Amino acid sequence: MHREVGRGEAILEVRGLTKIYPGGVVALDNVDLEFKSGEIHAILGENGAGKTTLMNILFGVLQPDRGEIYVHGRKVRFRSPLDAINMGIGMVHQQRKLIPAHTVLENIILGHPEAGKILDFKKVRRDIEELCRKYGFKIDLDARVWQLSAGEQQLVEILRALYRGAKILILDEPTSVLTPLETEAFLTSLKSMSRQEIALVPFVTHKLPEVFAISDRVTILRRGKVVKRIETKDATMKALAEHMVGKEVLFVLSKPKVSIGGEILKVENLSAMNDKGLLALKNVSFTIREGEIFGIAGVSGNGQQELAEVLAGLRRVETGRIIFMGRDITNASVLERLKMGIGYIPSERLGVGVIGGFSLAENILMSLYFDKEFVNRGLLNYKKIREYAEKVISEFEVVAPSINTKAAYLSGGNLQRLVLSRVIPKTSKLLIANLPTTGLDIAATEYVRKRLLECKEKGMGVLLISDDLDEVLQISDKIAPIYEGRFVSILQAEEAQKEVVGAMMTGAYSER
Amino acid sequence: MTSLETLKLKLERVPVVSGGQAVRISLLSLVFSFIIFSIFLSIEGANPIDAYSNIFSFALDPNLGLPTTLHRGLFLLFSTLAFVVAYSARLWNVGMEGQFYLGTIGAFAVAYSLPELHPAILIPLMLLAGAIFGAGYGALAGFLRGKLNVNEVVGCLMLNNIAFWLVYLLTVGGPWAGIAESTSRPLPPNAHAPIISYTPFTSYLAIGIAIVLYVFLSKSVIGYKIRVLGNSPTAAQHIGINAPRTYILVMTIGGAIAGLSGYHMWAGDPAFLMIPRPEAYKAIGDLTYWGLIIGLVCLLNPVAAIPTSVFIGSIMMGSTVLVRRLRLPFGLDVLFLGLVSITFAAFQFFYMYKVRRMK
Numbered sequence: 001m002h003r004e005v006g007r008g009e010a011i012l013e014v015r016g017l018t019k020i021y022p023g024g025v026v027a028l029d030n031v032d033l034e035f036k037s038g039e040i041h042a043i044l045g046e047n048g049a050g051k052t053t054l055m056n057i058l059f060g061v062l063q064p065d066r067g068e069i070y071v072h073g074r075k076v077r078f079r080s081p082l083d084a085i086n087m088g089i090g091m092v093h094q095q096r097k098l099i100p101a102h103t104v105l106e107n108i109i110l111g112h113p114e115a116g117k118i119l120d121f122k123k124v125r126r127d128i129e130e131l132c133r134k135y136g137f138k139i140d141l142d143a144r145v146w147q148l149s150a151g152e153q154q155l156v157e158i159l160r161a162l163y164r165g166a167k168i169l170i171l172d173e174p175t176s177v178l179t180p181l182e183t184e185a186f187l188t189s190l191k192s193m194s195r196q197e198i199a200l201v202p203f204v205t206h207k208l209p210e211v212f213a214i215s216d217r218v219t220i221l222r223r224g225k226v227v228k229r230i231e232t233k234d235a236t237m238k239a240l241a242e243h244m245v246g247k248e249v250l251f252v253l254s255k256p257k258v259s260i261g262g263e264i265l266k267v268e269n270l271s272a273m274n275d276k277g278l279l280a281l282k283n284v285s286f287t288i289r290e291g292e293i294f295g296i297a298g299v300s301g302n303g304q305q306e307l308a309e310v311l312a313g314l315r316r317v318e319t320g321r322i323i324f325m326g327r328d329i330t331n332a333s334v335l336e337r338l339k340m341g342i343g344y345i346p347s348e349r350l351g352v353g354v355i356g357g358f359s360l361a362e363n364i365l366m367s368l369y370f371d372k373e374f375v376n377r378g379l380l381n382y383k384k385i386r387e388y389a390e391k392v393i394s395e396f397e398v399v400a401p402s403i404n405t406k407a408a409y410l411s412g413g414n415l416q417r418l419v420l421s422r423v424i425p426k427t428s429k430l431l432i433a434n435l436p437t438t439g440l441d442i443a444a445t446e447y448v449r450k451r452l453l454e455c456k457e458k459g460m461g462v463l464l465i466s467d468d469l470d471e472v473l474q475i476s477d478k479i480a481p482i483y484e485g486r487f488v489s490i491l492q493a494e495e496a497q498k499e500v501v502g503a504m505m506t507g508a509y510s511e512r
Numbered sequence: 513m514t515s516l517e518t519l520k521l522k523l524e525r526v527p528v529v530s531g532g533q534a535v536r537i538s539l540l541s542l543v544f545s546f547i548i549f550s551i552f553l554s555i556e557g558a559n560p561i562d563a564y565s566n567i568f569s570f571a572l573d574p575n576l577g578l579p580t581t582l583h584r585g586l587f588l589l590f591s592t593l594a595f596v597v598a599y600s601a602r603l604w605n606v607g608m609e610g611q612f613y614l615g616t617i618g619a620f621a622v623a624y625s626l627p628e629l630h631p632a633i634l635i636p637l638m639l640l641a642g643a644i645f646g647a648g649y650g651a652l653a654g655f656l657r658g659k660l661n662v663n664e665v666v667g668c669l670m671l672n673n674i675a676f677w678l679v680y681l682l683t684v685g686g687p688w689a690g691i692a693e694s695t696s697r698p699l700p701p702n703a704h705a706p707i708i709s710y711t712p713f714t715s716y717l718a719i720g721i722a723i724v725l726y727v728f729l730s731k732s733v734i735g736y737k738i739r740v741l742g743n744s745p746t747a748a749q750h751i752g753i754n755a756p757r758t759y760i761l762v763m764t765i766g767g768a769i770a771g772l773s774g775y776h777m778w779a780g781d782p783a784f785l786m787i788p789r790p791e792a793y794k795a796i797g798d799l800t801y802w803g804l805i806i807g808l809v810c811l812l813n814p815v816a817a818i819p820t821s822v823f824i825g826s827i828m829m830g831s832t833v834l835v836r837r838l839r840l841p842f843g844l845d846v847l848f849l850g851l852v853s854i855t856f857a858a859f860q861f862f863y864m865y866k867v868r869r870m871k
Contacts, residue, residue: 353750370752406527
């Protein structure tokens with residue numbers, strides 16, 4: 001499968017790259033790397049391994065404290081991303097930076113240095129069509145971006161970079177938002193691109209298998225240092241993961257045996273609109289019992305968000321009923337639900353789950369401020385709040401200098417631990433976890449899953465919404481694949497086969 | 513490559529600015545504005561050191577400028593607090609002007625209709641009426657924002673205009689008209705504010721409110737809710753904070769505080785309403801906008817706003833000597849104030865970004 005590597009010309013090289021942030025955090029420590037044309041060179045690393053810093057330096061967003069960057073053997077200094085782009089470096093961000101209402105062609109032209117002048121659309125179109133042919137992309141240039149799938153949008157970003165003359169493409173978590181089917185198509189495109197004289201550099205935290213499949217060479221970063229360089233053909237997945245985390249990785253969590261108890265949540269024929277006023281959740285019914293994890297598997301945007309928000313009281317119910325512990329809470333407010341012991345872990349951490357400008361203690365307070373134990377005649381009892389915050393923060397292993405540290409300074413995994421430490425101890429009955437591990441590294445992901453299993457052990461009901469099918473299969477007791485706002489089926493975990501669930505959540509399977 | 517190597521400065525975003533840094537940056541901005549103004553002083557042939565020492569010795573002399581310094585400075589404090597409480601929920605209360613005018617109307621209406629009341633009853637009544645009128649006016653803008661999603665800046669500015677012309681119509685040729693063209697009838701003696709060490713007692717009220725507000729915002733449950741809402745409306749929604757109600761609440765509190773300044777401004781000295789001619793439009797009301805600058809510079813800390821307000825008051829008062837004592841051209845005093853305010857505002861940049869030298 002693997003081609004011979006190392007024959008291409010080195011396009012980009014870095015030597016002795018070091019970046020130290022104010023406060024003495026060493027993000028990169030003497031990193032040497034070489035990227036050759038015709039090669040897919042994946043950079044692996046956990047959150048906080050220095051990947052983002054490295055990416056930002058390669059793309060001119062940040063400047064290194066020490067070290068040199070060479071493009072085609074010439075020493076350069078990037079003052080801004082514009083310099084990097086002009087030197088032939090392209091970046092495909094994890095968050096798409098396209099304008100949904102514009103066409104593919106318009107998006108590609110946008111920001112091009114020629115775009116200020118009068119445009120020869122015909123010539124531009126010809127050039128881009130030529131590019132598509134060369135790299136084997138199939139895309140309708142007149143389609144509006146919002147009509148495209150996530151995978152196609154990613155291709156548009158790549159086209160945009162190529163049209164600006166990129167010879168090396170940095171891909172930030174390229175497959176993280178794609179469905180299995182899209183991933184396959186996308187990776188094929190990458191593969192064919194790399195046969196040309198382009199260098200591809202995917203940065204990866206999770207979704208190891210996909211990248212493993214297509215890369216030629218892998219470099220692993222840990223705590224700012226290169227800990228392993230290896231050609232893919234000599235590597236195994238398990239070994240890569242171990243190097244990333246720096247310890248033996250448990251890929252399989254053992255599901256504790258818990259007796260399933262009484263009914264906690266009963267949802268009957270629930271429907272809800274999305275923000276655009278379209279019906280996004282259609283007639284969903286299910287129950288969650290004590291000690292049960294109910295997993296919802298699906299590609300983002302199929303009504304999971306709406307379901308989570310309806311259950312948390314953030315979104316209006318159109319039709320149907322929500323019964324919690326035998327009580328109708330269809331129209332109960334957010335606060336009432338919180339007080340009843342329903343906890344919600346939102347999909348967005350910074351800004352929703354926690355507030356960056358608040359200290360850790362003030363963030364923990366978000367789940368306490370309505371609790372009489374911490375309030376004395378309208379005033380907050382900061383002594384008790386601090387004691388409590390100290391306790392949960394050490395219990396959930398949030399790494400921070402003190403509870404007065406601002407949350408904005410925490411990294412991804414730590415931030416999620418903070419969210420968990422705020423929500424879980426104050427949840428007694430039902431925990432709604434919306435994409436709890438998305439964007440986290442292996443260690444943090446494992447941690448979050450363990451905590452969810454712990455909640456189950458304590459007899460809580462857990463509603464797990466995830467776009468990671470493996471995760472749902474691994475820790476749920478019941479699995480509901482969701483597609484276009486409907487549950488395709490509700491399966492017992494033992495009888496759920498990955499292929500079947502995968503087909504169900506992408507609409508490729510219909511139950512008779 | 514050379515073009516890429518020349519520029520050696522780089523901006524970095526600061527996640528959270530600390531109180532200490534804010535103080536340093538503000539002091540730096542003051543130094544900067546003083547230096548700039550020195551250039552103008554030199555052009556006009558004045559010795560800057562001499563001018564500055566004149567400004568502050570006048571402003572702080574108990575027999576000369578100090579009473580006005582304190583009176584004006586603490587008037588600014590009322591406006592600042594009115595701004596701070598609303599901005600803690602990230603509402604731009606630029607309606608301090610209108611709330612101040614409404615407070616004025618409330619206080620004067622009480623004084624004119626019950627002139628014989630004992631001061632111990634009349635004065636609290638005036639304050640109460642001022643606060644209620646101001647609160648109502650603030651609540652109106654808060655309601656428009658909270659319930660109908662009308663931008664609070666637009667709402668406040670329009671209400672400000674209405675309030676100004678209400679006072680104008682009452683005073684110039686209206687029921688409250690006095691002998692001089694643009695002043696009202698004098699307040700009854702019972703309504704005059706007692707003076708405690710050079711300044712109306714309401715100055716101390718302002719300081720008291722600042723301290724209470726500090727505790728309210730940082731230690732109370734409602735204050736916490738306001739701050740969560742201000743930092744992230746989505747997070748607030750997720751933990752069950754009612755945004756419309758909170759928006760109305762902060763505007764009501766802000767309005768009440770600004771309304772109190774309606775009494776503070778007029779009831780000590782000169783004890784009657786002075787409405788400038790429309791050409792010299794709204795000179796007093798315009799002062800309230802300092803509340804915005806002071807509030808932001810102090811990072812919404814009501815206690816830090818106390819000395820800052822008094823300091824701005826001292827510049828306001830002291831700079832008048834440039835014209836009167838040093839015989840410098842008219843308008844230089846206003847220029848100085850303008851410089852201070854604009855550098856204050858411009859240096860806000862450093863609250864958000866750090867300039868780093870590239871190696």
